Amino acid sequence: MFEILTTDQMYEADRRTIEGGLAGDVLMDNAGRVVFEEIIRHWSPRSVSVLCGPGNNGGDGFVIARLLRDAGWSVRLGLMGDVVSLKGDAALHAARWDGAVERLSPALVVGADLLVDCIFGAGLAREITGEIAELITTINSSMASVVSVDVPSGVDGNSGAIWGCGVKADLTVTFCRAKPGHYLLPGRLMCGELAIRDIGISDQTISEMRPNCWRNDPVLWRAGIHWPGLDGHKYHRGHLLAFGGASMTGATRLVARAARRSGVGLLTIVSDPVALPVYASDTPGNMTAPIGQVESLLNDCRHNAFVIGPGYGLGDDTRSLVLKLLHLCRSTVLDADALTSFADDPSTLCFAIQGPTVLTPHEGEFSRLFPDITGDKLTRARAAAKRSGATVLIKGADTVIAAPDGRAAISAADAPWLATAGSGDVLAGIIGGLMAQGMEMFDASCMAVWLHARSGTDIGPGLIAEDIPEHLPGILRELWLASRKKG
Ligand SMILES: NC(=O)C1=CN([C@@H]2O[C@H](COP(=O)(O)OP(=O)(O)OC[C@H]3O[C@@H](n4cnc5c(N)ncnc54)[C@H](OP(=O)(O)O)[C@@H]3O)[C@@H](O)[C@H]2O)[C@@H](O)CC1
Ligand SMILES: Nc1ncnc2c1ncn2[C@@H]1O[C@H](COP(=O)(O)OP(=O)(O)O)[C@@H](O)[C@H]1O
Ligand SMILES: [K+]
Secondary structure, eight states: OOBBOOHHHHHHHHHHHHHTTOOHHHHHHHHHHHHHHHHHHHOOSOOEEEEEOSSHHHHHHHHHHHHHHHTTOOEEEEESSOGGGOOHHHHHHHHTOOSOOEEOSGGGTTTOSEEEEESOSTTOOSOOOHHHHHHHHHHHHSSSEEEEESSOTTBOTTTOOBSSOOOOOSEEEEESSBOHHHHSTTHHHHHOEEEEEOOSOOHHHHHHTOOOEEEOOHHHHGGGOOOOOTTOOGGGGOEEEEEEOSSOHHHHHHHHHHHHHTTOSEEEEEEOGGGHHHHHHHOTTOEEEEGGGHHHHHHOTTEEEEEEOTTTOOSHHHHHHHHHHHHTTSEEEEOHHHHHTTTTOHHHHHHHOOSSEEEOOOHHHHHHHOTTOOSSHHHHHHHHHHHHSSEEEEOSTTOEEEOTTSOEEEOOOOOGGGOSTTHHHHHHHHHHHHHHTTOOHHHHHHHHHHHHHHHHHHHOTTOOTTHHHHHHHHHHHHHHHHHHHHO
16 A cells, blocks of 8 residues: 555556456445545534535545435535536436535535535646635635545645645545655645545556555565674674764764664764864764875775765865765765755766765755756656666655656655754765665665654654654664564
């Protein structure tokens, strides 16, 4: 259930399921039934208005109305357009509804305790205007609870964008698998609780669709974790070089702390000699080296991973050091100043990326580096990954991680506490630490985002960036114990 399907993939899965012998009207009946089950699980009987659009999303509404009424609820149903204009399965289920069919209007909202939003689903393809836009405004200002069927009407299932206006739901029930728009902002903010329910489409049908987007979950990457062996030594766990700035020393201290808590064997902070005492005194386990020794450090292949950018400073020196590091094709995480230093010349950066490299921009850094790449976050991350050859991780509440081969994961965590200075530095450190231990770049990025978000939700209010590395051992222990059970 971690795959995320585009609306086209969903239509295709429906089509194949119907071809495989499950009639379309049965699929629609199943869809209506799971929404009905969610409604009766969440609410006691009350007055309901089912608001139906002209397509199959509206068809689901007729099933829901019938089941609720059969269960003794007081139900009104409104339809956009005429019943005779309905087609296929929607027409069939409309014929099975023997209650009144009212005109879809704000009058249906007045006095209802629960609204079932079946106006538009996957088929929404243009701006919502006029009477329907007014109806949506009325829905959103009403005191009634709102259940949206498949997606909140107005939300684009693929991008999470809003077509002019959108229903704000308390619960969204979607079918078979989530769609990107359930997790990408602003769509995610419109969904309320998300229930993903099976309607009879097999897992095999889904795997035949070859989904390459997932909700970020340990299932995706836990097999790729490099746990230390009984006979291991510290060099088996990698030696990360974290490049520290001369003045903003806090950033790389956070990188170092996070990388070490993620399990890296050795860590050296390389910096301008002026800042070395700060780094050296930060914590006894950090090693330090002056930037003047960088050539000999890089000549030692045991230094197998690099993190550069947080607090490093902008400019030519940063640019040439980054290019030098990329030339070695070792695991490299570029964040913050290492990215912004290429704002005037992103193609040089992209050209230099040959080895396992992760770029971790926030939205501002992303638009400086890839100003011509537009669209939703998933599309942009994929385009930037394809262009650069790096794994691209666009940060935010709906962090997206995309690999150059098109694979992508979206974080569905609820961790607004992470929006605090330095938390991005910690993330870069975790990714670097995991890659130094041998984890593949996409897996390491996904795992780091997950560990970071879990820390955010666990620690909650009051979180400061320094808390996150200290929280990692507990979560890693859980993952480790789970891996031993499976083994
Ligand atoms: N077997 C299956 O496939 C199953 C599908 N299922 C359900 O079907 C849903 C998808 O159904 P769908 O494809 O009919 O699309 P849907 O969202 O109902 O809307 C299309 C209609 O809206 C109209 N329209 C669009 N935009 C508009 C606008 N801005 N303003 C005004 N009108 C606009 C559009 O008009 P047109 O563009 O054609 O002029 C068309 O008439 C899916 O979300 C799920 O709930 C489940 O039952 C499981 C089985
Ligand atoms: N609302 C939010 N919900 C969850 N995570 C968030 C939210 N806002 C920011 N974050 C996360 O916090 C981190 C902030 O990183 P960044 O912007 O680089 O800040 P800094 O440079 O101060 O460390 C990122 O990992 C980002 O995904
Ligand atoms: K809907």
